[in-house]
Amino acid sequence: MATSQPRTSRAEQRQKTENRILTAARRLFADSGYDRTTIRAIAAEAKTDPGLVMRYFGSKKELFALVAEIAPDEPVTGTPEQAAEHLLTSLGDKLEAEPSATLAMLRSMLTHPEAAKEVRAAVTNQQRDAAAAFPGDDAVLRAGLIGALTLGTVLGRHLLRLDGLRDAPPEAITALLRPCFHALVDGEAEHAADGQR
Amino acid sequence: MATSQPRTSRAEQRQKTENRILTAARRLFADSGYDRTTIRAIAAEAKTDPGLVMRYFGSKKELFALVAEIAPDEPVTGTPEQAAEHLLTSLGDKLEAEPSATLAMLRSMLTHPEAAKEVRAAVTNQQRDAAAAFPGDDAVLRAGLIGALTLGTVLGRHLLRLDGLRDAPPEAITALLRPCFHALVDGEAEHAADGQR
DNA sequence: GTCTATAGCCCGATAGAC
DNA sequence: GTCTATCGGGCTATAGAC
Structure with missing residues (x-):
């Protein structure tokens, strides 16, 4: 029994x-x-x-x-400067180590429609509430650009493994991108092609 | 006959x-x-x-x-400022219209090893001679970042079709990225996370 | 030279033996 | 419950009819 x-x-x-x-x-x-x-x-x-x-x-x-899943980012809030620093920190985390669940999604995003939908949704989400924290009327475009730059940097490091990006310390990369992010958050486009500021 | x-x-x-x-x-x-x-x-x-x-x-x-092919970019030369403007113009062209031969390569770069090799080679090429025109000892990393940002922006526009990026005029995008590119070319990383410049 | 038929392979999915 | 054998279908590539 x-x-x-x-x-x-x-x-x-x-x-x-x-x-x-x-x-x-x-x-x-x-x-x-x-x-x-x-x-x-x-x-x-x-x-x-x-x-x-x-x-x-x-x-x-x-x-x-x-x-395959993309962990949702923490919502972006606060002053534009805080928002920029938050986004930089978030990028630093992704550079440090991206979980393979996320890499699976990113690897497939250009050829598997379901993955494309997920990545688009993740970026768009982050973009929407980042834009709300930005001044200016082209905030959505600028937030989208930050999303695109983040994606490009993560791809370059983990998936394409570009020279330099592949093994640089995350802080070195975020330090270099800090002026970028602050400029995009503030919306200060420079207009002259020849005048330097 | x-x-x-x-x-x-x-x-x-x-x-x-x-x-x-x-x-x-x-x-x-x-x-x-x-x-x-x-x-x-x-x-x-x-x-x-x-x-x-x-x-x-x-x-x-x-x-x-x-x-599938990636048309090689024109070599980067001149002063750092000229190099930055050259890279911005090149990005503007890619945003305006990317030939389907290139889109075929980009679409496949994450899953088809041959395409990955081609894209890596194209980015690395541009990266090499861009770095030669940049000051500073982390020029390769900064040039690689410009490549990654360019790639991210092109992907966001033509393949992922992100909000804002999808239909913005190329000049609006290059204008927003101008401070980014100049900062990366000059190598002026900002170190403080709390102090604004 | 152009096109049809099919070989040969690998896949995702299923049915049934243990 | 676990695993083996196989089904049905799609593919690239080839062989042979016209």
Whole structure:
């Protein structure tokens, strides 16, 4: 009547397998993007079989949606100067280490429509409330530019691994971009091509 | 002995078909990236059949390599201020209209290794000789940042189509980025997080 | 030369054995 | 519950009919 009690129960074993699958999926999606990552490869890296992956997570699309995510940024508030510093700090964090869940999303954003939607939504969100903290009537454009610059810098560091960007200390990069961000927040475009300020 | 002379010779007809294939391939690669673009779809859009596409261009990889390209930027020279203005003008051109050959490359750069190599090479090239025109010992990093910012802005406009960036006049964007570029060229990082300049 | 038919492969997903 | 075998379908690439 009494069932034997193994050292690791079935439930525990299943949990471990699920976690191995999730970790493998995150890594492979981040490395190769949605299309080039196969259920078979995920199963192999997680040391299980493709059938289990499908059984646990339903479909490749669902698995991607589960492991790829962009952590929402903290809302931007305060004076323009505080907003700029906040955005710089946030960029510094992304440069320090971007979780592979985010890299999976970024890697796929140009070719997987679902990922494109997520990235657009994340940037647009941040853009909307950043713009509210900026003076001037082209605040949305300037906030969008900050989003684009941030994205370009993160891409250059983690995905394209450009010279210099690849291994510079995050503070060196944010220090260099500080004048950029403050200029964009304040909205002081310079008009002359030849006069220097 | 004399062969009849049709109004459009076989050679002309073939030329026209090849051109239709090339145009279709550029458009589809730019829209959907390397993996999601199929030879079948290219043939359908060019109003031919997949066999001919393969016959004319050998393989999907070769066709992509033929139609996707990044036009090399003009070399950066002159004083730091001139270099900054040159890079801004170059960015303005890319914002005005990016050829679909380039968009095809950019669309695929995160998931197709060949495209990644090409984009890296293009950025690194520009970065190298830009750095030579900059003062300071972290010139390579600053030049790399300008490359990353440029890439982010172009991506935001043409591929992600972010609010504001999508339809702003190029001059409005370059005007806003002018202080950024000049600051990065000169290498005047601001150090204090709380003091404003 | 142009196009049709299909080979050969790998995929995501499923059914059923254990 | 876990895993194996396989289905149905899409792809690139090729072979052969016209």
